[in-house]
Amino acid sequence: xxxxxxxxxxxxxxxxxxxxxxxxxxxxxxxxxxxxxxxxxxxxxxxxxxxxxxxxxxxxxxxxxxxxxxxxxxxxxxxxxxxxxxxxxxxxxxxxxxxxxxxxxxxxxxxxxxxxxxxxxxxxxxxxxxxxxxxx
Amino acid sequence: xxxxxxxxxxxxxxxxxxxxxxxxxxxxxxxxxxxxxxxxxxxxxxxxxxxxxxxxxxxxxxxxxxxxxxxxxxxxxxxxxxxxxxxxxxxxxxxxxxxxxxxxxxxxxxxxxxxxxxxxxxxxxxxxxxxxxxxxxxxxxxxxxxxxxxxxxxxxxxxxxxxxxxxxxxxxxxxxxxxxxxxxxxxxxxxxxxxxxxxxxxxxxxxxxxxxxxxxxxxxxxxxxxxxxxxxxxxxxxxxxxxxxxxxxxxxxxxxxxxxxxxxxxxxxxxxxxxxxxxxxxxxxxxxxxxxxxxxxxxxxxxxxxxxxxxxxxxxxxxxxxxxxxxxxxxxxxxxxxxxxxxxxxxxxxxxxxxxxxxxxxxxxxxxxxxxxxxxxxxxxxxxxxxxxxxxxxxxxxxxxxxx
Numbered sequence: 001x002x003x004x005x006x007x008x009x010x011x012x013x014x015x016x017x018x019x020x021x022x023x024x025x026x027x028x029x030x031x032x033x034x035x036x037x038x039x040x041x042x043x044x045x046x047x048x049x050x051x052x053x054x055x056x057x058x059x060x061x062x063x064x065x066x067x068x069x070x071x072x073x074x075x076x077x078x079x080x081x082x083x084x085x086x087x088x089x090x091x092x093x094x095x096x097x098x099x100x101x102x103x104x105x106x107x108x109x110x111x112x113x114x115x116x117x118x119x120x121x122x123x124x125x126x127x128x129x130x131x132x133x134x135x136x
Numbered sequence: 137x138x139x140x141x142x143x144x145x146x147x148x149x150x151x152x153x154x155x156x157x158x159x160x161x162x163x164x165x166x167x168x169x170x171x172x173x174x175x176x177x178x179x180x181x182x183x184x185x186x187x188x189x190x191x192x193x194x195x196x197x198x199x200x201x202x203x204x205x206x207x208x209x210x211x212x213x214x215x216x217x218x219x220x221x222x223x224x225x226x227x228x229x230x231x232x233x234x235x236x237x238x239x240x241x242x243x244x245x246x247x248x249x250x251x252x253x254x255x256x257x258x259x260x261x262x263x264x265x266x267x268x269x270x271x272x273x274x275x276x277x278x279x280x281x282x283x284x285x286x287x288x289x290x291x292x293x294x295x296x297x298x299x300x301x302x303x304x305x306x307x308x309x310x311x312x313x314x315x316x317x318x319x320x321x322x323x324x325x326x327x328x329x330x331x332x333x334x335x336x337x338x339x340x341x342x343x344x345x346x347x348x349x350x351x352x353x354x355x356x357x358x359x360x361x362x363x364x365x366x367x368x369x370x371x372x373x374x375x376x377x378x379x380x381x382x383x384x385x386x387x388x389x390x391x392x393x394x395x396x397x398x399x400x401x402x403x404x405x406x407x408x409x410x411x412x413x414x415x416x417x418x419x420x421x422x423x424x425x426x427x428x429x430x431x432x433x434x435x436x437x438x439x440x441x442x443x444x445x446x447x448x449x450x451x452x453x454x455x456x457x458x459x460x461x462x463x464x465x466x467x468x469x470x471x472x473x474x475x476x477x478x479x480x481x482x483x484x485x486x487x488x489x490x491x492x493x494x495x496x497x498x499x500x501x502x503x504x505x506x507x508x509x510x511x512x513x514x515x516x517x518x519x520x521x522x523x524x525x526x527x528x529x530x531x532x533x534x535x536x537x538x539x540x
Contacts, residue, residue, distance in 0.1 A: 086185070086407050086409065086419050086490055086493065087185075087490040087491075087492040087493050088186070088322075088419075088486075088487060088488050088489065088490050089332070089485075089486030089487045089488065090322040090323070090332070090486065090488060092486045093322060093323070093325075093330040093332055093484065093485075093486035094323055094325075094330075102474060105472055105473060105474065107491075107492055107495070108472060108487065108490075108491035108492050109492050110492075125245075125247065125323075125412040126322060126323040126412055128187065128322075128409035128410060128411055128417075128419070128488075129407055129408075129409050129410075129419070130249070130410060
């Protein structure tokens with residue numbers, strides 16, 4: 001089993017076709033939709049985590065590309081500047097995936113788990129010392 | 137057997153004082169009982185590190201040649217307006233001051249990327265800050281313009297003076313409305329999406345001395361990484377708030393006005409912060425030592441998170457409209473689990489005051505006392521309680537009618 005986070009950009013015309021569904025049915029892949037913004041008559045965007053056999057993932061991605069979907073690795077990266085961080089929990093309250101979380105309930109230390117991060121950027125502005133930045 | 141502060145100070149000077157923080161004393165009292173702990177321990181250290189809006193600093197930047205009178209004119213520090221209603225070269229800069237051209241909440245919620253608190257942090261960090269003064273010129277102060285770099289080390293005085301810090305307990309903020317709101321307690325998601333609290337709980341200074349028996353005017357404290365003093369009761373001081381049987385208030389109650397030399401403070405403990413949609417404020421670090429005079433002091437200082445409650449308040453309606461309703465009471469042990477229940481719904485919690493940093497402060501103060509570097513003081517006067525307690529009331533608004 002392998003897992004890969006990818007960013008999909010759907011051209012206008014493809015939006016009404018069930019492309020992602022095919023990944024399960026034809027390629028035996030498990031996917032987790034981490035972020036999606038699909039609007040009729042506009043380009044659609046989706047962040048997916050695919051997991052399955054490595055060759056199935058490769059075939060699935062090839063299929064997506066054949067359908068005219070742009071596939072890119074999730075390259076946006078959230079970084080926390082721990083010198084700036086004041087160890088409050090304002091980000092913990094906002095983070096939808098638990099990537100920013102309290103490590104243990106005695107010390108109340110706030111930590112960041114990049115593996116859980118989907119780079120949704122919701123934490124950037126609520127951080128009082130503005131210690132969180134996006135890197136491309 | 138009762139101890140005096142003078143006796144405790146003698147032990148501190150000899151390097152023999154037994155000092156524990158306000159977290160450690162909880163377990164000690166559970167094991168040994170308050171009477172034995174009162175005999176064995178000399179000082180309990182507390183700490184808190186959170187946003188405290190009524191904070192700021194005053195400066196005397198030194199006379200220019202020829203002289204200028206900022207008083208009655210305007211002064212900017214890195215573009216942030218400072219208060220000039222004083223003599224020639226004294227200024228006060230408040231944490232929430234914003235540059236005139238900051239867009240505020242024009243596009244809601246605003247960023248509030250830079251304000252007075254950030255200037256204070258940069259000064260403390262030793263960075264040069266741009267001072268711009270415009271004045272009107274007098275016979276004795278003829279100069280009208282000044283535009284110069286200043287540095288904290290060159291200022292005659294740089295003094296942190298905060299009119300309200302170290303709140304003895306605080307609200308837990310939630311949002312009952314259907315849209316996200318942006319508050320000084322952080323971003324609150326709609327329909328009870330999250331609950332933010334703001335106290336160090338069992339480590340918080342005034343929660344460990346709930347009736348201000350040892351903390352009073354003149355108490356020497358750990359302030360912003362340096363040494364400070366309690367100058368007065370803080371504004372909105374409200375000791376008559378309802379209390380639990382253990383003495384801790386169930387609502388925001390006591391507050392402290394504090395003062396100290398900014399030059400020996402550290403930028404790590406005076407952090408400029410921005411609350412989206414609200415404004416800027418200063419994260420202030422405060423630690424207060426509690427002398428163990430007798431068993432009663434120990435009992436109060438051994439209060440645990442589970443024994444301190446806070447009120448859950450709706451910041452979409454009750455708080456902004458000044459309505460007294462609370463949605464319930466929860467204790468800090470519950471808040472620290474990461475989830476509370478409000479109106480039958482499980483709501484995730486987060487602390488805006490940093491417990492981790494509060495503990496670092498309490499431990500730093502503990503080490504300083506153990507090494508004989510920090511002596512305790514007798515208070516000069518009590519904080520005003522009982523009949524002397526100030527009334528905490530709303531403004532009695534008397535609208536002014538325009539003359540025709």
